[in-house]
Amino acid sequence: QYQVDVIKTGTFGAVPGPELFWMSHWGEWRPLDTLAVVIRGGGKTVLVNTGAPLDLLPTMNASWRKIFGRDDVDLTVKEDEKIENALAKVGVKPADVDVVIVTPFQAYAIGGVDKFPKARLCLSRRGWIDFHAPKRNEHPHDFRPFCIPERLLLHLVTTAWPRVHLMQDVEEILPGLSVFWTGTHHRSSMAVKVHTAKGNVIASDCFFLYENVEKMQPLGINESLEE
Numbered sequence: 001q002y003q004v005d006v007i008k009t010g011t012f013g014a015v016p017g018p019e020l021f022w023m024s025h026w027g028e029w030r031p032l033d034t035l036a037v038v039i040r041g042g043g044k045t046v047l048v049n050t051g052a053p054l055d056l057l058p059t060m061n062a063s064w065r066k067i068f069g070r071d072d073v074d075l076t077v078k079e080d081e082k083i084e085n086a087l088a089k090v091g092v093k094p095a096d097v098d099v100v101i102v103t104p105f106q107a108y109a110i111g112g113v114d115k116f117p118k119a120r121l122c123l124s125r126r127g128w129i130d131f132h133a134p135k136r137n138e139h140p141h142d143f144r145p146f147c148i149p150e151r152l153l154l155h156l157v158t159t160a161w162p163r164v165h166l167m168q169d170v171e172e173i174l175p176g177l178s179v180f181w182t183g184t185h186h187r188s189s190m191a192v193k194v195h196t197a198k199g200n201v202i203a204s205d206c207f208f209l210y211e212n213v214e215k216m217q218p219l220g221i222n223e224s225l226e227e
Helices: 057-068 083-088 125-132 150-157 210-214
Strands: 003-016 029-041 044-048 099-101 120-124 164-167 170-174 177-181 190-196 199-204
Touching: 003 083, 003 190, 029 083, 029 190, 044 170, 099 170, 120 125, 125 164
Parallel strands: 044 099, 099 120, 120 164
Antiparallel strands: 003 029, 029 044, 170 177, 177 190, 190 199
16 A cells, blocks of 8 residues: 655646647636656655656747747746655655656656656656657657657666666556556556555546546547547
């Protein structure tokens, strides 16, 4: 049985309603937090997602302002939301983390992956293949530099490569902690299933809000409709 803590790593100032809910909520804009999940048990500390790359934020935000034609869509990261500081709130240091799971391959999730010197870095094998050998060179949803930024890609395939683990579509990472592929939002989207004293916890990027699950309203921005 594990303990699960959710930590905030930033906030998108405004996200369009049809991105959050498939073909509905037109004209609505909502703020949206980015989150990481800390899982502890059995002498292990697991982190799901690592926050945004602060060096790339100005470029990312400028791109989103241009796309949406608004100045309030920025992803902002406060001082206490930087991944090291957010982890400190729950008593965890980067060197304490044994396993990092990233879902999906997007800068806001993978941006701090180089900050964990001892962790096994778990990435979707399906997503990794799609990133390096996509069906199309240009994709309207996945802009390659914002999926795995060049600096972090270089880190993953050189210095960190001995610690990289490419996860199967269904795999047990630790006893009582498993992953399964979901697709939906991105080809690299996974779900992390954690056994706790109160039942199973599922963490994934294939839903953003409670309404997506409780009201069966799927996301409006998907990698493909195959899923």
